[in-house]
Amino acid sequence: MDFELKAAKAKWEREQKQRKEEAKAKLQREKKAKEEAARLREALETAQTQRRLQEAQAVAAEKLQEERDSFDGDGIRFNVVLQATQVAGDGDKIKLPPSAFEHLSSQGALEKGPMFFEIALNIESPTATASEEWPDAIDNKITHCGVLEFTAPEGFAELPPHVWSNAGLSDLPLKECPYVRIRYMRLPKCTFAKLQPDNSDFADVPNHKAVLETKLRQHATLSEGDFLVIQHEGVEYKMCVSDLKPSANVSVLETDMEVDVVSIPGMASHGRLSALELGKPQSGCVEEGSYVYYKFAVDVKVLEALNRGDMNLIVHLEINEDGKGSDADLYVAAHPVLFPSQHQHQWASHDLGSKIIHLTGREKPLSSGSYSIAVYGYRGRAMYKVWVQTQPTGPVTGQRVGLASREMEGGSALQPGFEVCENCRQVIPSRTAALHEAYCRRHNIVCTHPGCGVVLRQEEFKKHVHCSKCGQSLQQEELEKHLKVYHEPQVCRCGATLERDDMVKHQASNCPLRTIMCRFCGDMVQAGKEAENFRDRLRGLTQHESQCGSRTSPCEVCGRAIMLKEMDLHRAAAHDPNSREGMVKSSVDANVTGDTHLAKQTKFMNCPVCNLTFEGAAADTLMNAHLDDEHFLRTTHHPVEQGQGDQDMNAALSSSYKRSLSVACPICGLAVHSERDLSVHMDMVH
Structure with missing residues (x-):
């Protein structure tokens, strides 16, 4: 019995303990659930608060941005x-x-x-x-x-x-x-800009003002920190906008601004063009297919001596003979060409070995200023010396073989006691003619190529050849280079395929990608194709000049906005009294009928602007309406008043026309009312 009671008691105690543990676990779970619910509720409230704060910040930022945008x-x-x-x-x-x-x-x-x-x-x-x-x-x-x-x-x-x-x-x-x-x-207009090139090459550009004006004309704005990329003669120059006034972001439209170009501290003062002093050689080397550029200046005194023929300017290129067959070519060009090349130059030498170019003012006057030299690596790595010197001109000593006989043929007869050698065509004394001719025929040979006739020693004649394409006389070792340089077809950037001489002419006159100096902006730009406007083509304007000349500028006399390409015509027609007075008077007299009896009979009148004919009884009324509607003539009195007598009508016509015909055509002298009528007249008549 006691055993059963003890077992029942132990069971009851275990059950009580288990129920206590379960109750305790339940309380802990409920506590954790309440804590988790509170944490989630707090997190939700925090998230909602943050979201409301972000929304408020977004609304405030949007409102601030709207105010900023509006401002x-x-x-x-x-x-x-x-x-x-x-x-x-x-x-x-x-x-x-x-x-x-x-x-x-x-x-x-x-x-x-x-x-x-x-x-x-x-x-x-x-x-x-x-x-x-x-x-x-x-x-x-x-x-x-x-x-x-x-x-x-x-x-x-x-x-x-x-x-x-x-x-x-x-x-x-x-x-x-x-x-x-x-x-x-909205941006303020720029008054000052400071530009900083990223290297020293921009120092080579001779006219910074024209180049920068052309570049900035393509822009509406500038911002500090921006980089401008300027294309000039095929070379890119990168410049940083380091400072602007009156603001860090400005407009460059319709404004006058000061521009400073400053170099980076420690940057070299010269660019791709190395300066040459007259009489001082410089050494260098050039790789095959590459160019090395130099520049030299010609002052006014030297220029005057060159153009008078008292002095020659000589450019020397001495090739180092230890270059293992290397060779280089020499090109020279005057401003505005900065970088002469195979296709763009004024003087060139392609001889083998050392080269000399003579710059004289006999054929074409030279100009003062800068000249550029390009040394082009033709074959291998060439070591060279280049220099420029002046040399006084003097009487020519000696005489070329055959020259005297040609002068005699074109001039006076032979002097007594002299005769012409049948082989070399030299003038020699008669007493030594037989001896000279025997020696000459044994040692000298005359070239029989058409147009040549040069007399050479036998050993020299073996090296004497003529180009089969152009007939130029050459040495045997020069023929290969001559054929490659002058007669190998070359492809222009515009697609044309030509030989060298034709290519040089093409890129100087016809190539749409050639570089010209614009007569209106002064910059070196691509010419472009032919101008679309027929009158611009007659003026000789290129596509770029036609577009650039369409910009307006105020006339310094009357202040009117005139297109740059029409400025000369405007000055001659509107502000040159020597060309206007006679033109206006003769035009009025020619267009106003002076025979009153003929006017009574025919009522025949011509418009003084476009020469349109009006006939019949209402000719005066029709011409009044025509002048008002077509030519925008507005005067205090109509040029033709109805009901006037013929003599009074002609007097009124003459007086009114003399008051209103203010612009004369520079071609035919016809006087018209305005420059617009002058433009119409030139298009229709000329």
């Missing part, structure tokens, strides 16, 4: 994200989609003048992977640009290379087109 845009807000694509082009003008034009025009942006935009890589890209793909783009670059047109596809912006690189897009490992943020801005 920067002078009341116009335009801030969009577009996918960027790179397109070819010069300058900083981008293409936007048509929707951008609608957005801007609806806010009156067109009335505020040229449009400028801030452009930068958009870090918060719609692809949501921009920060992963471009980890270094957090500190992205910002640049500014203008707009060329609104023809880009919707959702895209087309950027030229200048904007693409300065926005930092060229440094990205792009798998697809990046997204950029574009903001409309």
Whole structure:
């Protein structure tokens, strides 16, 4: 019995203990659940608070951005994200989609003048992977640009290379087109800019002002930190915009600005062109297919002596004979050509070994200023010395074989006691003629090639050859180089295939890719094709000059905005009294009928502007309407008043025409009312 009671008691104690443990575990679970619920509730409240804070910050940032956009845009807000694509082009003008034009025009942006935009890589890209793909783009670059047109596809912006690189897009490992943020801005006009070349090569450019004006004319804006890439005579010069005034981002449209070009401290003062002093040789070496450039200056005193024929300017190139068959060619050109080449030069020498070029003013007057020398490696690695010296001209000593006889043939007869050798055609004394002729026939040979006739020693004659294509006389060892240099077809950049001489002429006059000095901007630019305008072609303007000359400039006399290519015509027609008074008077007298009896009978009148004929009783009324409608003639009195007598009518015509015919055609002298009528007259008549 006691055993059963003890077993029951132990069982009851175990059950109580188990129930206590279960209750304790339940309490712990409930406590943990409450703690977890509290933690989750706190985390949720924290997340909601952070989200509300972020939303508030986003709203505040958006409001601040809108205020900033409105302030920067002078009341116009335009801030969009577009996918960027790179397109070819010069300058900083981008293409936007048509929707951008609608957005801007609806806010009156067109009335505020040229449009400028801030452009930068958009870090918060719609692809949501921009920060992963471009980890270094957090500190992205910002640049500014203008707009060329609104023809880009919707959702895209087309950027030229200048904007693409300065926005930092060229440094990205792009798998697809990046997204950029574009903001409309108003920019102040630039008054000062400091540019810093990345090397010393820009020192070679002779006319910095013209080159920079041509480059900046392609731009609408500048930003500090931007890099400008300037193309000049096929050479690229990279310049950093280091300082701008009055702001770090400025407009360069319709403004007068001061530009300073400063060099990097410690940079060499010369570029690719090494300076030569007269009479001082310089040594160097040139690899095959490469150029080494030099420059020298000709002052006014030396130039006058050269053009008078008192002095010659000689360029020497001495090739080191230890060069194991190496050879180099010599090219010389005057300004504005900076870097002479095989196809662009004024003087050249392709002789084997050392070379000499004589620059004289006999055939064509030389000009003062800089001259460039190019040493071209023709074969192997050539060691050389190059120098320039002046040499006074003097009487020629000695006489070339055969020269005297040709002079005698074209001049006076032989003097008594002299005769002409039948072999060498020299004039010799008669007493030694037999001895001379026997010796001459034994040792000298006359070249029988048409047009040559040179007399040479037998050993020299064996080396004497003529080119089978052009007939030039050469030494045997020079023939191979002559055929390669002069007669091997060469392909121009424009696609033309020509021999050397034709190629030089082609690139000097016909090639659309040739470099010319524009008569309007003064820069060395590509000529382009023929001008589209017929009158520009008659003026001899190239495609670039036709476009560049279409820019306007105020006339210094009357202040009117005149196209640069029409400025000479405007001055001659509107401001030259010597060419106007007689022209106007003769034109009026020729166009106004002076025979009153004939006017009574025929009522025949001609328009003094376009020479249109009016006949019949209403001829005066018709011509009045024609002058008003077609030629925009506005005077206090009509040129022809109805009801006047014939004599009074002619007097009124003459007086009114003399008041209104203010521009005379410089070709035929016809006087017209305005320069617009002059342009129409020249197109129709001349």
